[in-house]
Amino acid sequence: MKTFSKGGVHPAGHKELSNAIAIRNAEVKGTLIFPMSMHIGAPAECLVKVGDEVNEGMLIGKAAGFISANIYCSVKGVVKEIKDIFLASGMKTKAVVVETAEDFKPGEVQFEASDWEKLTPKEIVDKIAAAGIVGLGGATFPVNVKYSIPPDSKVDALVINGVECEPYLTADHRLMLEKTEQLFKGMRIIAKAINAPKIFVGIEANKPDAIQRMTEFAAKNGGDIEIVPLQLKYPQGDEKQLLKAVIDKEIPSGKLPIAIGAVVSNVGTVNAVYEAVALGKPLYERVVTVTGGGIKNPGNYLVKVGTKVGDLVEQCGGFTDDAVKLIMGGPMMGFTFSDLDTPVIKGTSGILVLSASEAKKGQRTACLQCGRCLKACPIGLQPTKLFKKINSGKYAEALKLNLMDCKECGCCAFVCPANIPLVQGFRLGKRMAPKPPKKG
Amino acid sequence: MNNNFIIESSPHLHHPDSTSRIMLDVIIALIPAGIWGVVVFGVHALIVIAVSIIGAVLGEYMMCKVFKKFTLTDYSAVLTGLLVGYNMPPAVPLFVPFLASLFAMLIVKWAFGGLGCNWMNPALGGRLFVFFSWTGYMTKWTAPATNFATIDAVGGASPLGFVKTGMMDFNGSVSGPIEYMKQAGYDVSYMDLFLGNISGCIGEVSALLLILGGIYLLYRKVITWEIPGAYLITFALFTWVFGGLKFTHSLFTGDVLFNLLSGGLMLGAIYMATDMVTTPLSSKGQIIFGVGCGFLTFLIRFYGSFPEGVSLAIVLMNMVVPLIDRFSKTKVFGVEPVKKGAKK
Incomplete structure (x- = not known):
């Protein structure tokens, strides 16, 4: 079975908490919060004001610039307030607060379906842009930008990311099992948009049922979609590691996958693309895994974007008594937060609540120079050296040791027996490092 | 509504290994060879090992006081002491391993900043110090009982x-x-x-x-x-x-x-x-x-x-x-x- 060659770790999966639980619709109630910035790029321009009536699927934020994304309301209701809020990542952004109408019934709004097979690539990309789709794996990069292939580049392969290498998360796993047909259509749509001759789907071996189901579908669907089972290893869901594993090519440092003729999309994104292009439905809800030892009833939910985390947790039976850590995303790269009014955004793949025993960390000691971080780093960096440079303020020297190639995957800090907060150090270093001179 | 959830940087999972666990594992791995040494060379060998460990822990404790730290629980001092003891001839006078351990801790390890900062293996540094100082004691051997x-x-x-x-x-x-x-x-x-x-x-x-x-x-x-x-x-x-x-x-x-x-x-x-x-x-x-x-x-x-x-x-x-x-x-x-x- 294939995998990437350098580094990687094997954290305990804990996927059994939710991987057998089918996706359910989350309830909608009370107020929802729509940040104008839940993507990489410029914040969307707010189109509503306090007192305005809004509806499910209504555009409330307009993409401001090429790298930006439209924001849609997910409920029927009234704009109560427009204020600044903090996202789980700590970023401050303007947000629209909507009070749900009493008579709101989800799914009442009808969208205009279209025959995507008759659309040109340009029309497909435009529809994707209009629907406000961003990478749902967590990077939240506007997908229409990714699918606008520069004229001097050619796509050899579309690689679909079904790896879901973060422990605990099962949203993509459930999608592959429950929305298989949609996903295959979605892949065809993307392949048409970017003119990809070949489609690969990478799935890690801890999802044998998904591999089997997807393989069966692929067999019925012509030969150009290949399901690639991958050996279990974190962080295989990162596009660098995924492409190394699936097509055995390395993305050059600082470049995008298109540099090696590849485009990578997450299965969640594929699902959103299908709904947007074939069904005409913009992106305002997504599958979120609510899980962890600190949650009474873990599960997978189709959640309206803007739903407050507190409301979602309440539907899952609430917190257990020993819940100590609230995380948006997975345990390896997710952000901790404490405000239960923080909204679910487009990039929220999971709400993870760790119990005291799960969040247990050892005592921090001095660095032993054991070199485990070097062996774990999938990029081949020297984490301990980098950390020491940053700790002593030598940011420029850290840059020379390829600090900017660090993706903060957390492998180094995961294995560190001295419990040194390496990733935190690298985040600091990246902020403090002198900016490279602009080319040209 | 705010709760007292922990706020910190990812990753939020951690491999169970820790510094003290590593040190403890090496100590565990060394124990059988030490027991064999005591069996064949007699009880004086056990005292030598004990004195080495006491010397190392004492040295670490002294330096902890100086640097206002507490690092005894990482077991690295115990391990260094154990290794010093294992590197001693069975019949060596007790002041030799004691000084070797103290030298290992004070000079080789802590003079450079403690755990993780020393450039020389402390146990070997200690052994070499006494080897060149009391070569006679350090090359006098005992026949094994077996x-x-x-x-x-x-x-x-x-x-x-x-x-x-x-x-x-x-x-x-x-x-x-x-x-x-x-x-x-x-x-x-x-x-x-x-x-x-x-x-x-x-x-x-x-x-x-x-x-x-x-x-x-x-x-x-x-x-x-x-x-x-x-x-x-x-x-x-x-x-x-x-x-x-x-x-x-x-x-x-x-x-x-x-x-x-x-x-x-x-x-x-x-x-x-x-x-x-x-x-x-x-x-x-x-x-x-x-x-x-x-x-x-x-x-x-x-x-x-x-x-x-x-x-x-x-x-x-x-x-x-x-x-x-x-x-x-x-x-x-x-x-x-x-x-x-x-x-x-």
């Missing part, structure tokens, strides 16, 4: 020391060290060397138990194969090619097994050359380090004035670790290695 009659007859000499001294004015021709010793009235077999029915330092005699401990450490992933592997293979290779010259006067006749099983090689290669703090970070660097240790051990054992070269070889290689680290850079994903001679 092979007392044979070895006491030759004054308790260790096989390596016996061969080294004897070969100085030897002009004849024998097949190898075992046969040479037999002719000189010192009858030990490979099995004696392997099991530890020989004289030597308290913790170094039983190759079998040291190797078993090494397998445990490999299984626990506390050590990796690079250093012990490169060390033992390099040493074995040089010994095989050149080690027989003195005995048979021809190449490729060295007695590899005798040299691997005698002296402190197993203790050094598995437990001391693998000390994380004083060895290179990368796989590549660790192999270079191991090869260097193997080559230097060969040089000192066969051409130096001491019968044993393990501790000196490791300490010499400790010195060049920063250099090795500098030249054994890892390849960064998606970055082409800079070609030789090309300007940065």
